[in-house]
Amino acid sequence: MEKIMKKNPLYFCLFLLPTLLAFMIGFVIPFGMGIYLSFCKFNTMKDTKWVGISNYVQIFQGDDAFGHAFWFTALFAVISTAAINVIAFMVAVLLTKNFGGTNFFRTIFFMPNLLGGVLLGTIWKILFNGILVSMKQTLTSNATYGFVGLLILMIWQQVGYMMIIYVAGLQGVPDDLKEAARIDGANDKQILFQITIPLVMPSISMCTFLSITNGFKLFDQNLTLTGGEPMHNTEMLALNIYNTFYSRVGYKGVGQAKAVIFFLLVGLIAIIQLRFTQSKEAD
C-alpha cells in the first residue's frame, strides 16, 4: 500500500484530501480569521474594520485584570500540574499492584472525567458553600477559597484521566528489569527512581503536557465555580477574554487580540515543557 502511494501521488492526494479539508475548514481557516479579526474593530464578522495593532496596544496599556488573570492562571497551572501528576502517578502505582478490584477502582477514579465542567463547577460550588456557610462565609468570600476550590475540583477531575495513561505506561515496564535490579540489591525506592520513572518518562511528558495546557485553558469550571469573584480576583485568562469580548460595546477586537496572545502563551509554555520533559526520556 505504502509503495503504491509513494509511486502515485494521485492516491496520496486522494486519501489525504478529506482530512486536510476538514482540518482547513475546522481549524486553519477559522484560526486565520481569528488572527485577522484581532487587528480589526468589529461587531459581527461581516463589518470588520482594520485598525492595525491598536487592540494589542490597549491590552498592554493598563488592563490590570488581564495581568492579574495571567499570574493567577500561571500559578494555578503550575500547582495543579504538580499535584495532579504526583497524585495520579501514586494512584497508578497502587492500582498496578496485584490485588483484587483494581479494575473497579480504576473505573471509579476515572468517572469524574465523564462529567462536564459546567456541571462539576455547579456541584462543587454547592458542596463548598454548604461547608463554608457554617462559618458564615462563601466560596467567593476571598480569592484563596476560590483558588483552593478550583484546585480541588481540577485534581478530582483530572487524576483519573492521567492515572489511566500512567497505568498504561507502568504496565509497559518489563518485569525482568526490575527483577534484575532487585537481584543486584536495589531497594524499592531505587527501583522506582532508577528504573520505573525513567521508563515511563514518555507518559510523564504526555500527562504534564495535558495538565499544564488544561490548567491554562480552564474556563467552564472557573465560570461556574467562582465566576471570577471576588472582584475579578479568581478570573483566569480564558474567562477574562470572554468577559472582555462581551461586556463592553466595541471591545470584541480587544478580546480577540487577547485570545491571540493567549494562544501564543499557551503554545510557548507547552513547547518549553515538552522539550524539557522529552530531554529526560530514556532511549
Next chain:
Amino acid sequence: MKKRLALILASAMLVSSAVCSLASCSGNGGSDAKGHVYYLNFKPEQDAQWQDLAAKYTEETGIQVDVLTAAQGTYETTLASEIAKTDAPTLFQVNGPVGLANWKDYCYDLTGSDIAGELTSDSFALKADGKTYGIGYVIETYGIIVNTKLLADSGHSLDEITNFETLKTVVEDITARKKELGFSAFTNASLKEGEWWRMQTHLANLPVYYEYKADGIGSTDAIKGTYLENYKNIFDLYINNATCDPAIVDSKTVGDATQEFADGQAVFYQNGTWAYNDIKDLGDENLQMIPIYTGVEGEEKQALCTGCENYWCVNANAAEEDVQATLDFLKWVVTSDAGTTSLADEMAFVSPFKSAKESSNPFVKQANDYIAAGKVPVDWTFTTMPSEQWKNDLGAALAAYCRKQNDTTWGAVQEAFVDGWAKEVQAAKEATAE
C-alpha cells in the same frame, strides 16, 4: 517530497476556500416574493406565545414568520452570530441607547412608519441622530413588592410607610422580632455573580435618576454620585434585614430570593411586574408594590419605577421585501385583535400602543393608581449606564461590601459607581471613535 506536499496543501486550500466561498456567498436566492419575517425574541418567558402568534399570522396571510428565542442572558451573543448569517433576523431588539450604539448600523430607519405611528407617545421611540431606530414594545414597572398578609401578621400596615424613615422603622421592628414572627423583613439581595441586576441595575437606577433630575439632564459622561448616600441607606436596609447573613448573600440567586418570597419567608422583595407569575400563588389581594424609598427629600410623592428597555429594531440589511413583511407583521401585532390580546393577556405586557388592551397584571394597575393619585413615577435611567462592565464592577463591589461592611468597602462601591462611570464612558468613546 516537500515541494509536492506544499503543492498539495496549496491545492487543498484553494479547493476548500472555493467551497467555503460558494457556501457563504451565494445565498441571495430562496426568499419568495412576499418576503418573510424572522424575529429574534429576547424574553424566554414569552417564547410559546410568540410562536403561537407567528403561526396565526402565517395562517392569516401566508407569510412565513420564524421566531427564535435566545436563552436567558445570551441575547447579545446570539444576535451577534445570527445577524452575520445570510438568513439574518429581520426583527430584533436592543436595550436602550447603549445597546443601540452597538447595532445602529443594522437598524432600519423607522421614522414615519406605521408602527412608529401606533405609539401612544413619542417618548417610547428610541432615537439617535434624529432618526427613529427602535420601538418600545413593553412598559415595565418595579418597586418593593410587599406581602401584605405577612405585614399585617407583624402588626403593621402599609399606611405607615410613606418614606424611607417609616419604611426603616417597620423593617427594623420586624427584624427585631424575627424569631418570634418566623419571617424576615427582606428576601436575600441575590448577589451571586451574574445575578446582580436587581441591585446594580434596578436599585442603582434611583441615585442616577435623582442626580439627572437635580441637574436637569438625561444622560452624562461623568456621574457625581450625589445620591449615593441614599443608595447606601436602602442597600444597608436590604442586606441587614434579610433572610440570610450579609456575608453569605454572594451565594444567593434571584431565584432563591423569589422562592423565599413565594414561601412567605419575607415581607418585602424588590422586583417588577415580570415577577408576577412566580409569586401570584400568594393571592392578588396579598400583593402590593410600593415605591423604593431611599431618603431623598420629597420622596413621599415618588411612585414606582416605570420604563422601557425593550425596543424592536428592524434589520436594515435585510432584503426589501423582508423589511416590508416585518413592518406589516409588527403593525398586525399591535393593531389586530389576535395580536393585542396575546400581548396583553398571554404575555401580560403593558404595551405603549394606541390599540393595546389592558393588562391583567395587578402590579400594572397599582402603578397606575400611584400616578392617578398624583405621584411621580421614577424613569428608567439605567439604559444610559455606560456598559455591562460598569454594572458588573458595581455588582462585584456591592458583593464585597456585603462580606465586610466598612468605609473602605463602601469606598470601593463609590469608586466603581463614580470613577467607573467616567472610565467606561471613555472606553466606549475610544471603542466607537472612527
